[in-house]
Amino acid sequence: MTDKVEKPKLTRMEFLSLTMGRLAVSALGAVGMLGWLRRRKKNTVWQIDPMTCVSCGQCATHCVVSPSAVKCVQSYPICGYCRLCFGYFTPNAPELTSAAENQLCPTGAIERLFVEDPYWEYNIIEDACVGCAKCVEACEVFGNASFYLQVRHDVCVNCNDCSIARHCPSDSFSQVPADEPYILKHDQELLA
Amino acid sequence: MGKRLRAAGSVAARLALRWSGTLCVLVALGSVALAQDVMRFPKPEFITGYDFPRTTEPAPTTTLQQWIDVLVLFLCLSLASYLAVKKRSRKGIFALMMFSLAYFGFYKQGCVCPIGSIQNVAFSLFNETYAVPLTTLIFFMMPLIFAAVFGRVFCSSVCALGAIQDAVLLFPVNVPKRINHLLGVIPYAYLGAGVLLASTGTGFIICRYDPFIGFFRMNGNAPYLLLGAGFLLVGVFIGRPYCRYLCPYGILLGWMSRFSKWHLSITPTKCVQCRLCEDSCPFDHIDMPNEGLDREERETGVRRLGHILLVLPLLVGIGGWIGNQLAPPLASFDHTVLVAERVLAEQQDPTLEQNIYSEAFGQEGRSQEELIAAADLVRERLAFGGWILGGFLGLVVAFKLMKMSMVRNQRDYEVNKPTCYSCARCCPTCPSDELHMPNFVALGDLQPVHQLDRVEVPKQEPAEVSAKS
Ligand code: SF4
Ligand code: SF4
Ligand code: SF4
Ligand code: SF4
Numbered sequence: 119m120t121d122k123v124e125k126p127k128l129t130r131m132e133f134l135s136l137t138m139g140r141l142a143v144s145a146l147g148a149v150g151m152l153g154w155l156r157r158r159k160k161n162t163v164w165q166i167d168p169m170t171c172v173s174c175g176q177c178a179t180h181c182v183v184s185p186s187a188v189k190c191v192q193s194y195p196i197c198g199y200c201r202l203c204f205g206y207f208t209p210n211a212p213e214l215t216s217a218a219e220n221q222l223c224p225t226g227a228i229e230r231l232f233v234e235d236p237y238w239e240y241n242i243i244e245d246a247c248v249g250c251a252k253c254v255e256a257c258e259v260f261g262n263a264s265f266y267l268q269v270r271h272d273v274c275v276n277c278n279d280c281s282i283a284r285h286c287p288s289d290s291f292s293q294v295p296a297d298e299p300y301i302l303k304h305d306q307e308l309l310a
Numbered sequence: 311m312g313k314r315l316r317a318a319g320s321v322a323a324r325l326a327l328r329w330s331g332t333l334c335v336l337v338a339l340g341s342v343a344l345a346q347d348v349m350r351f352p353k354p355e356f357i358t359g360y361d362f363p364r365t366t367e368p369a370p371t372t373t374l375q376q377w378i379d380v381l382v383l384f385l386c387l388s389l390a391s392y393l394a395v396k397k398r399s400r401k402g403i404f405a406l407m408m409f410s411l412a413y414f415g416f417y418k419q420g421c422v423c424p425i426g427s428i429q430n431v432a433f434s435l436f437n438e439t440y441a442v443p444l445t446t447l448i449f450f451m452m453p454l455i456f457a458a459v460f461g462r463v464f465c466s467s468v469c470a471l472g473a474i475q476d477a478v479l480l481f482p483v484n485v486p487k488r489i490n491h492l493l494g495v496i497p498y499a500y501l502g503a504g505v506l507l508a509s510t511g512t513g514f515i516i517c518r519y520d521p522f523i524g525f526f527r528m529n530g531n532a533p534y535l536l537l538g539a540g541f542l543l544v545g546v547f548i549g550r551p552y553c554r555y556l557c558p559y560g561i562l563l564g565w566m567s568r569f570s571k572w573h574l575s576i577t578p579t580k581c582v583q584c585r586l587c588e589d590s591c592p593f594d595h596i597d598m599p600n601e602g603l604d605r606e607e608r609e610t611g612v613r614r615l616g617h618i619l620l621v622l623p624l625l626v627g628i629g630g631w632i633g634n635q636l637a638p639p640l641a642s643f644d645h646t647v648l649v650a651e652r653v654l655a656e657q658q659d660p661t662l663e664q665n666i667y668s669e670a671f672g673q674e675g676r677s678q679e680e681l682i683a684a685a686d687l688v689r690e691r692l693a694f695g696g697w698i699l700g701g702f703l704g705l706v707v708a709f710k711l712m713k714m715s716m717v718r719n720q721r722d723y724e725v726n727k728p729t730c731y732s733c734a735r736c737c738p739t740c741p742s743d744e745l746h747m748p749n750f751v752a753l754g755d756l757q758p759v760h761q762l763d764r765v766e767v768p769k770q771e772p773a774e775v776s777a778k779s
Pocket of ligand 3: 473
């Protein structure tokens with residue numbers, strides 16, 4: 119730095135400018151190169167690991183999309199098809215019918231369909247689900263844990279910094295390859 | 311799974327209270343639960359030929375769409391370069407800006423943008439476990455490459471954040487130079503902190519505090535929307551406040567643009583010192599001629615430069631020390647540190663109730679020692695990074711001081727390449743520009759009238775002008 123002070127003013131500036139220019143461009147090249155070496159072809163999306171989620175309820179409140187891009191999903195092969203579904207009915211439900219006061223879900227987003235005695239099928243109506251995890255928690259604790267949360271990619275805008283991920287107390291969010299965007303509890307292929 | 315079940319056990323007590331009505335049923339079922347381990351209720355045996363439905367898996371944005379975005383970015387940057395450097399057309403730039411605002415802002419809803427991609431690149435460079443997706447890397451590199459050749463054309467009309475601010479700039483007022491210089495240090499700090507926190511895997515703060523994303527997504531929580539509204543409100547008077555006093559990507563663009571060969575210029579031919587462009591830049595990015603002005607002795611300047619060079623190591627050292635001291639607040643952005651602090655606080659103060667973080671930690675089954683060790687590691691990395699960040703900022707301040715004491719000879723009105731957004735507002739004000747000549751026809755032959763007597767103006771060669779365009 120100091121030896122350049124002696125040179126004539128304009129030349130020094132020009133020299134400095136040229137050197138710094140080359141430096142800047144090579145630095146950019148180097149970063150690009152390193153990035154290229156560590157690139158991955160597939161894009162990533164955010165997903166919840168249902169095995170570590172603690173159903174804290176943050177998913178409903180911290181998504182940038184409202185209602186949240188996180189919804190409850192049902193793994194049918196795990197479900198017990200119970201007549202008394204702990205995820206569907208509130209504790210102390212007056213009777214086991216689909217009347218609103220019997221339901222645990224605050225938005226009535228679970229559909230209850232009769233299959234055959236004594237089995238009932240439970241489906242999530244995703245447009246209504248807000249991802250509050252109330253049913254997930256109850257099913258987890260008292261049932262077969264077939265209800266769990268997943269980021270639904272038709273709703274999620276794939277934030278670079280997922281707003282729920284940074285609030286998730288159990289660090290259950292991770293970026294997964296976009297061609298395997300779900301972490302389901304059962305193997306879909308076994309159903310076929 | 312064991313972890314999962316332990317989790318279930320601890321929540322059970324809490325829920326059981328709520329479920330008192332059905333508790334008796336549960337006692338009966340409890341034995342089933344234990345026997346079944348995972349499935350408390352047996353798999354149903356259907357007799358009516360019922361098939362298990364599949365869980366639906368709506369697909370995310372396809373890779374093809376991501377590449378389309380890359381293509382759109384490339385086309386926009388090319389068009390912006392053409393409009394800024396060749397056409398020098400404010401109208402064209404404005405139209406493209408509106409398109410970018412619609413596409414990258416309201417349609418793509420912001421992510422991933424080149425500004426945020428700084429962090430993805432930094433994160434991937436320092437972490438074995440994360441690799442930057444190729445399209446994100448391209449989003450990071452492309453505007454910088456364009457800046458190195460054509461100037462900050464990205465800022466002119468491709469950046470959605472720049473566009474939303476540029477669109478609201480209705481009553482520009484000037485900001486005093488000193489304040490500009492002072493606030494101009496913030497983007498360096500933001501860049502440094504963003505890179506530090508991303509490379510240590512602590513968090514992506516540049517995305518977290520993006521003030522405009524809430525508008526692009528048409529929702530968001532109140533504090534951020536208010537912040538964004540504040541920026542826009544200020545932006546009505548002070549041109550592009552985020553760009554000038556915060557944007558970390560602007561720093562990188564400036565480093566590249568400084569040496570760009572084909573940069574937008576106020577005049578396509580020769581500056582005739584008519585001073586018509588003087589007030590046209592709302593961002594104060596025009597370098598004014600200083601020939602013939604009273605200037606301090608060269609000796610004084612050189613001596614001051616020497617002094618700054620002498621205190622440079624001191625500045626870097628002090629900066630580093632401050633950065634090191636700032637590590638604890640920076641660490642509070644980290645999840646592990648947050649949990650560890652909460653768990654310790656609860657231990658010391660038994661009246662403190664568990665919050666979701668300590669509760670989740672309790673269910674996780676990790677030992678407290680492990681947690682504290684992990685948190686300490688984060689703190690250590692940030693303390694080390696703090697030295698580098700602070701030292702870097704000390705260097706920035708030293709360079710700023712040096713630049714202020716080295717007055718360059720400036721002959722003509724020229725854009726300041728590192729900071730100019732290539733918005734082309736100044737172009738139509740130049741009368742020696744054939745393209746914009748119609749603006750001046752009514753004013754008659756301006757050039758001799760507006761010459762400053764202290765400057766010698768070379769005679770304009772009209773033939774040369776038409777040959778060029
Ligand atoms: S990435 Fe964004 S939209 Fe998707 S779940 Fe997270 S916060 Fe919601
Ligand atoms: S924030 Fe995390 S722990 Fe809470 S419900 Fe969502 S995924 Fe589960
Ligand atoms: S300075 Fe930053 S925010 Fe402003 S236009 Fe340029 S890249 Fe966008
Ligand atoms: S093109 Fe550059 S110098 Fe001209 S008005 Fe825009 S920002 Fe200012």
